[in-house]
Amino acid sequence: MNKSSAPFLCKDYRVNLMNNKLSIPDERVKEMSAFRNSLIRPELGGIIGTIVVFIIFIFLASDSGMFSSQGVLNWSIVSAQFMIIAVGACLLMIAGEFDLSVGSMIGFAGMLIAIFGVTFGWPMWMAILLTFAICIAIGALNGFICIRTGLPSFIVTLAFLFILRGFTIFLPQTIERKTIIGGIREAAEGDWLGAVFGEKLFMGFFQYLGDLGIISVFSRGTRAGEPIVNGIPMLIVWALILVAFGHILLTKTRFGNWIFASGGDAEAARNSGVPVNKVKILMFMFTAFCATVFATCQVMEFGSAGADRGLLKEFEAIIAVVIGGALLTGGYGSVIGAALGALIFGVVQQGLFFAGVESSLFRVFLGLILLGAVILNTYIRRLITGER
Amino acid sequence: MSGVVKPTQGEIIVNGEQKFFNNPRDAMQAGIATVHQHLAMIPLMSVSRNFFLGNEPTKKIAGIQFFDRKYADRKTMEAMSKMGINLRGPDQAVGTLSGGERQTVAISRAVHFGAQVLILDEPTSALGVRQTSNVLATIDKVRNEGVAVVFITHNVRHALAVGDRFTVLNRGQTHGTAMRGDITPEDLQNLMAGGQELATLEGSLGGTV
Numbered sequence: 001m002n003k004s005s006a007p008f009l010c011k012d013y014r015v016n017l018m019n020n021k022l023s024i025p026d027e028r029v030k031e032m033s034a035f036r037n038s039l040i041r042p043e044l045g046g047i048i049g050t051i052v053v054f055i056i057f058i059f060l061a062s063d064s065g066m067f068s069s070q071g072v073l074n075w076s077i078v079s080a081q082f083m084i085i086a087v088g089a090c091l092l093m094i095a096g097e098f099d100l101s102v103g104s105m106i107g108f109a110g111m112l113i114a115i116f117g118v119t120f121g122w123p124m125w126m127a128i129l130l131t132f133a134i135c136i137a138i139g140a141l142n143g144f145i146c147i148r149t150g151l152p153s154f155i156v157t158l159a160f161l162f163i164l165r166g167f168t169i170f171l172p173q174t175i176e177r178k179t180i181i182g183g184i185r186e187a188a189e190g191d192w193l194g195a196v197f198g199e200k201l202f203m204g205f206f207q208y209l210g211d212l213g214i215i216s217v218f219s220r221g222t223r224a225g226e227p228i229v230n231g232i233p234m235l236i237v238w239a240l241i242l243v244a245f246g247h248i249l250l251t252k253t254r255f256g257n258w259i260f261a262s263g264g265d266a267e268a269a270r271n272s273g274v275p276v277n278k279v280k281i282l283m284f285m286f287t288a289f290c291a292t293v294f295a296t297c298q299v300m301e302f303g304s305a306g307a308d309r310g311l312l313k314e315f316e317a318i319i320a321v322v323i324g325g326a327l328l329t330g331g332y333g334s335v336i337g338a339a340l341g342a343l344i345f346g347v348v349q350q351g352l353f354f355a356g357v358e359s360s361l362f363r364v365f366l367g368l369i370l371l372g373a374v375i376l377n378t379y380i381r382r383l384i385t386g387e388r
Numbered sequence: 389m390s391g392v393v394k395p396t397q398g399e400i401i402v403n404g405e406q407k408f409f410n411n412p413r414d415a416m417q418a419g420i421a422t423v424h425q426h427l428a429m430i431p432l433m434s435v436s437r438n439f440f441l442g443n444e445p446t447k448k449i450a451g452i453q454f455f456d457r458k459y460a461d462r463k464t465m466e467a468m469s470k471m472g473i474n475l476r477g478p479d480q481a482v483g484t485l486s487g488g489e490r491q492t493v494a495i496s497r498a499v500h501f502g503a504q505v506l507i508l509d510e511p512t513s514a515l516g517v518r519q520t521s522n523v524l525a526t527i528d529k530v531r532n533e534g535v536a537v538v539f540i541t542h543n544v545r546h547a548l549a550v551g552d553r554f555t556v557l558n559r560g561q562t563h564g565t566a567m568r569g570d571i572t573p574e575d576l577q578n579l580m581a582g583g584q585e586l587a588t589l590e591g592s593l594g595g596t597v
Contacts, residue, residue, distance in 0.1 A: 254444035254455045257433075261441055264430035271428035273442035331432040384432060384481045 042325030042333050045376055046340030049323060049369070053344050057351040066354035069215040069229040079346025080239035081294060082320050083339050087239075087246040088283075088290030089317035090338035094250065095283040096263030096330030097146060097153040099139075102291045102317055104164035106310025109135050109295035111168045114181035114305035117188065125193035132292050138164070139288025143281035153284075161314065169307040185303035197238070197293070198300025200231025235297040239339075242290060246335035259283065263330025319366065320345050323373045327381055344369075402505075421503035423494045423511065431483030435475060436464035438482050439497050467496045471526050488519025492526045499530055506530060507538045512546050524549050544577045556580055 057066060065071045085102055092099055109131050116127030142160055146153045172179055188194030210217040210227030217227050250256040261269035262279045269276050291310075299305045323341035326333025345366075352362050400407050402418050409415045415422070429438050437460070445456040445463075461478035468475050471492050482490060491511045498506055508527070512520045527550045531537050541547050547554060554571065556563040556579045563579055 252454050252457075254446055254453070257437055257441060257444050257455055260433050260437065261430050264432045268428045268430050269441065271424070327432075331430065381432070384483055 042380075043337040043340065044325065045373060046324045046334075046337040046344070049344045050340050050347075053347050053351070057347060057355065061351055061355040064354040064356070066351060069227070071350075071354065073229045073233075075346050075350035076236055077233060077346075078350050079343045080233075080236040081298075082316060082342035082345045083239040084235075084242055084290050084294045084297075085313055085317040086320040086324070086338040086342045087242045087335055088287035089314075090321045090324065090326055090333055090335050091246055091250065091259060092283045092287045093318070093321055093326050093328065094263045094330060094333045095259045095280050096266065097143075097280055097283065098157060098318070099142065099284060099287045100154065100157040100314045101138075101142065101160035101164055102287060103310040103313035103315075104161045104168065105135060105138070105288055105291040106295045106298070106313055107168040107305075107307060108164040109292040110299045110305035110309050111172060111181070111307065113296060113299050114184055115171060115175060118181055118183045119175055121187075124188040124191035128193050128197070128296055131296070132289070135288045135292040136285045139285040140281055142288070143284030146284075147277045147280060157314075168309075172305075172307060179307040180304055182304035184299050184305065188300060194300060195234075197234055197296040199234050201234065201237060203231040206230050233297075233301070235301070238293055238297060242293070243335060243339045250335055255279070260331055263332075265331070316345065319370050322377065323369060325373075325377060325380070327377055328374070332381065332384070419502060419504035420507065421498035421501070421505070422507040422509065423491070423498055424509050429482050429490055429494060432481060434479040435468070435482055435485070435493060436460045436478035439464045439467070439493065439500070443501060463500070467500055468493070471496050471529060472522070486519055488515050488522045491515075491523050495523075495526055495530060499533070499535055503535060505536045505538065507540070509540050510542065511539075512541060512543065520546065542580075544573060544580060548573055548576070 066075070085106075089099065089102065112131040112134060113124075113127050116122050116130055117124045120127075138160070142153070142157055145151070146156050149156070169179060172181055185198070188198060206215065206227050206229060209215045210225075210230075215227050215229060218224050250259060258269070258274045258276075258279045261272070261274050262276045266276045291313075294313075295310065298309065320341035321333065321338045322328065323344060324334060324337030324339070326338065348365060349362055352365075353359060394409075400409070402420075407414075407418055409418070409420075428441070430441070433441075436457075440460045440463075445459045446453040447456040447459070448454070464478045465475065473489055473492055482493065485493065495506065495508070495511075511523050511527075515523065524546060527537055527539060531550070537550075539547065539550060552568050553565060554568075554576055555565040556576075566576070
């Protein structure tokens with residue numbers, strides 16, 4: 001009930017009966033201040049956080065090369081890695097579910113590519129496509145079990161966290177008697193699909209910038225004259241594509257409306273004719289797809305797959321999403337916010353390194369920022385729904 | 389009538405045609421919409437997104453179907469102002485609306501999507517006086533647009549405020565149907581009370597029931 005209307009009740013009711021409509025202005029119709037209005041945008045925390053983080057590191061680490069071409073590439077790659085998994089986690093969280101198996105999925109996918117492409121010697125494009133198919137199928141299985149049993153996705157995907165990690169260690173040990181499989185870069189040489197994940201873009205442009213002296217170049221050695229940063233890695237391109245795709249899907253399509261509805265109130269969404277189960281399972285599959293993109297880019301970059309890859313990534317993805325303003329309970333959030341959360345993540349992690357701060361403090365910072373973000377989000381939700 | 393329970397006897401005739409509803413979707417196809425006590429609304433989503441939930445308008449850009457936000461926003465604002473609800477904007481979250489306003493959004497949504505018969509299951513049961521009068525006003529407006537309304541309530545005064553024809557049901561049995569003007573409020577009240585005289589009770593409460 002509306003507390004403020006109580007004093008007017010008698011008068012108001014009479015007016016109401018005579019005119020058959022409300023004649024006093026409703027206080028909820030009043031224009032909200034621009035500040036409050038912008039507060040209910042999910043990206044706000046991410047935007048402020050990004051600005052603050054950049055200001056801090058411009059003061060703290062500007063002379064350490066953090067903002068040279070090499071430094072920028074360094075934290076851009078780390079941020080892009082977080083972005084790729086954050087997009088999937090974000091859409092899934094808005095649809096009302098979690099996936100804790102993302103980290104294990106990264107290790108598992110990388111290992112599959114190595115086993116198919118190196119140990120079995122299959123062409124790299126076939127290894128990658130098959131890995132994608134298997135991982136997306138596992139994502140669908142995750143979703144299917146959650147929907148069918150009605151169990152919280154937290155538990156189901158926790159089970160897969162262990163199952164997939166177990167296989168990631170078991171498979172290479174029984175097949176190759178080791179936990180790291182190398183030689184992927186050589187196996188992917190000249191492969192068209194390998195290039196989609198491991199190549200660099202705009203190399204000519206960067207050479208041109210280097211020749212002009214805008215970015216630094218190697219001054220000696222076999223690569224003298226070549227720019228240190230010789231292109232934009234496909235990892236970053238993938239991150240930007242996925243963020244754009246996720247954002248458009250969520251805000252500009254009817255399917256996006258269904259994602260919000262499925263997470264906001266699954267029962268109400270079903271009553272309105274939204275195929276909630278389909279939406280959720282598709283989001284699990286998309287999260288698995290993002291994890292596999294991450295894994296593929298990683299093994300192409302490192303040239304090897306390790307059994308411990310992707311450890312704790314599921315939590316880092318969730319933290320980036322929450323910093324980006326999404327509610328853990330679902331139904332609210334933004335892909336742009338999640339991408340900014342990932343950017344904050346990457347800049348701080350690498351920035352502390354550039355600033356010479358003990359890197360273990362990064363985790364302290366992480367915990368603090370997560371706590372702050374969740375408290376802010378709870379406050380925002382109260383603003384939107386008017387709960388007290 | 390809404391298609392949840394199949395009739396044991398009698399027949400349902402829509403536009404002169406006998407119909408059999410196997411499920412709620414059949415009933416909706418025939419233009420019979422039910423607004424439940426548990427509303428199909430999502431508090432965290434905006435009014436316009438809720439209004440078109442499950443029936444999103446789309447437009448094609450470069451062969452891809454996009455959600456037509458502008459159209460949805462415009463239609464929502466039109467429908468809402470027709471019902472006398474002033475929104476701050478179509479992007480206002482449903483969570484900020486009062487219970488009565490949510491009922492109104494649900495009702496006007498059903499009407500917008502072509503409902504000819506509207507079944508309202510106790511829309512006023514959990515509302516305050518002012519909100520109740522808003523919902524009753526909405527029912528009146530919808531009726532004037534030519535939509536038949538089946539209004540289920542436990543409150544005589546709410547029924548008398550908008551009803552043309554009253555049917556009292558008790559455990560699936562009808563206790564009688566009366567036209568407006570053929571029955572006094574007292575008689576109707578007694579009928580709803582299960583035929584027992586409320587006289588003694590009324591005396592002690594000073595006629596306020």
